[in-house]
Amino acid sequence: MLGFIKKDLLLVKNNYKTILISVIIFILFSFSNNTDISFILPFMMLVIIISTFSYDDYNKWTIYSATFPNGRKNYIKGKYIATIILIIGITLINFILSFLLFSIKHSIDLENIIITYLGCIIAILSIISILFPFLFKYGSEKGRIVMFILSFLVFTFIGIISKFNLKLPSNLLSFFKDFGIYFICSLVIIMLISSYFISKKIFLKKEL
Amino acid sequence: MNNAIEIKDLTKTYSNFELKNINLEIPRGIIVGLIGENGAGKTTLIKSILNIIHKDTGSIKIFGKDYQQYENEIKEDIGVVLDDEFFPELLTAKDINYIMKDIYKNWDQLLFYKYLSDFKIDDKKIIKNFSKGMKKKLEIATSLSHHPKLLILDEPTSGLDPVVREEVLDIFMNFLQDEENTILLSTHITSDLENIADKIIFIDKGNKILDISRDELFDNYGILKCDLEKFKTINKEDIITYKKNKYDVRILINNRKKLAKKYQDLLIDKITLEELMVLMIKGGK
Known part of the structure; x- marks a missing residue:
């Protein structure tokens, strides 16, 4: 499995220019105005991670990896673990940059920054949980279409909520205030684990 | 168990193609050439052996062990080159070493x-x-670097110039110095097999149509050449297939020595694998 994680990290390393440009955009934006674009690096990383599926399909690595001992299982494990490492890693870098930038601007709201970044990780891991089984089932090309449909549905949902000013029931709201972060984190972990097992089931049966 | 590979009643069906009831026994310590035209089923057979695609029916044993049950253990001892390029193009050979040492227990970076x-x-x-x-050389180097006992190679010499091909074939022969090692090699470059293969397996339209040792093939099979008039005098039972050209007929025969005595006025050439393929696929009966 370690070999597969290394492979994905090496592929992502080759995208360092894209990541560097994203970091520069992030710094420039944060300095020049008050727009919060803290999501940019983790989301950029998500796009890069999804592109590793395309590389694997295009370079026939997916097929080759099935010839290794435990190849299919380790391919899936490697993808999930490399993704988690990369998302958490880039979010930490983003967090440190935010912290430094806001320190310079003398306006640190540490709690707010932590909540923003935690939210970012949770959002991306949720997307991954839903998206990965589709990528394993249909491959990278069709998987991209699923990603667009998912994004469309999420934004439509958010749009509907804001347009009709829908509110959560007060007892549910207080539940989220008291236990929300633990509840959501547990939910995301359950989603990720379920997603892994679904992907595994799909990929073990798949004709490559 | 002296067989490296044993396949019984293997079938794999697609909407437009079927690999039909393949039975094979490949002893340890030999090199086996898998031949057939494009789309004949060679890659489907190799992919079924490697479980890249899932067979419909049949059983596969490698080194005497049931493949389904001991797949991961068995794969530690198999080196593979696939027909398409398969390394991530953005990586280097150094990266491949860095990755592969965590894929195979026996990876030997030296x-x-x-x-x-x-x-x-x-x-x-x-x-x-x-x-x-x-790229092909890197794939071959990778397939050999975990000390496999079985090499499964799909078109490993395609794209190589004659000098490098010779070099690669020498490496395969060196690999066979260990009598426990075995190679299953599919190729279009049939001249390579004529020099190194111990056994030839011929697949056509999903069927195994020939499974023969190299010595038996080259000792017994031949091409009988004659004009159209003489062709009419040849006993049909002596003909496996034939191909009529404008002025002559080329006939694929078995039992070359016996027929050389029978048809003393006709020329019987030794067969090449290329001619064998063409006559068995395109020849008439």
């Missing part, structure tokens, strides 16, 4: 670097910038 040096492969150059031949 051996890998020895092959890189023998093949003159730059370990820092990205694979995308390699020539087709260099």
Whole structure:
């Protein structure tokens, strides 16, 4: 499995220019105005991670990896673990940059920054949980279409909520205030684990 | 158990193609050539053996062990080259070593670097910038660097110039110095097999139509050449297939020595694998 994680990290390393440009955009934006674009690096990383599926399909690595001992299982494990490492890693870098930038601007709201970044990780891991089984089932090309449909549905949902000013029931709201972060984190972990097992089931049966 | 590979009643059906009831026994210590035209089923057979695609029916044993049950253990001892290129193009040979040492328990990085040096492969150059031949050499080096006991090679010499092909074939022959080692090699370059294969398996339209030792093939099979008039005098039972040209007929025969006595006025040539393929696929009966 370690070999597969290394492979994905090496592929992502080759995208360092894209990541560097994203970091520069992030710094420039944060300095020049008050727009919060803290999501940019983790989301950029998500796009890069999804592109590793395309590389694997295009370079026939997916097929080759099935010839290794435990190849299919380790391919899936490697993808999930490399993704988690990369998302958490880039979010930490983003967090440190935010912290430094806001320190310079003398306006640190540490709690707010932590909540923003935690939210970012949770959002991306949720997307991954839903998206990965589709990528394993249909491959990278069709998987991209699923990603667009998912994004469309999420934004439509958010749009509907804001347009009709829908509110959560007060007892549910207080539940989220008291236990929300633990509840959501547990939910995301359950989603990720379920997603892994679904992907595994799909990929073990798949004709490559 | 002396067989490296044993396949019984293997079938794999697609909407437009079927690999039909394949039975094979490949003893340890030999090199087996898998031949057949494009789309005949060679790659489907190799992919079924490697479980890249899932067979419909049949059983596969490798080194005497049931493949389904001991797949991971068995795969530690198999080296593979697939027909398509399969390394991530943005990586280098150095990266491949870094990855593979965590894939195979027996990965030998000294051996890998020895092959890189023998093949003159730059370990820092990205694979995308390699020539087709260099990519193939890297794939071959990788397939050999975990000390496999069985090599399964799909078109391993395609894209290589004659000098490098010779070099690669020498490496395969060296690999067979260990009598426990076995090679299953599919190729279009049939002249390679004539020099090195111990056994030939011929697949056509999903069927195994020939499974024969190299010695038996070249001792017994032949091409009988005659004009159209003489052709009419030849006993049909002596003809496996034939191909009529404008002025002559080329007839595929078995039992070359016996027929040489029977048809003393006719010329019987030794067969080449290329002629065998053409006559068995395109020839009439």
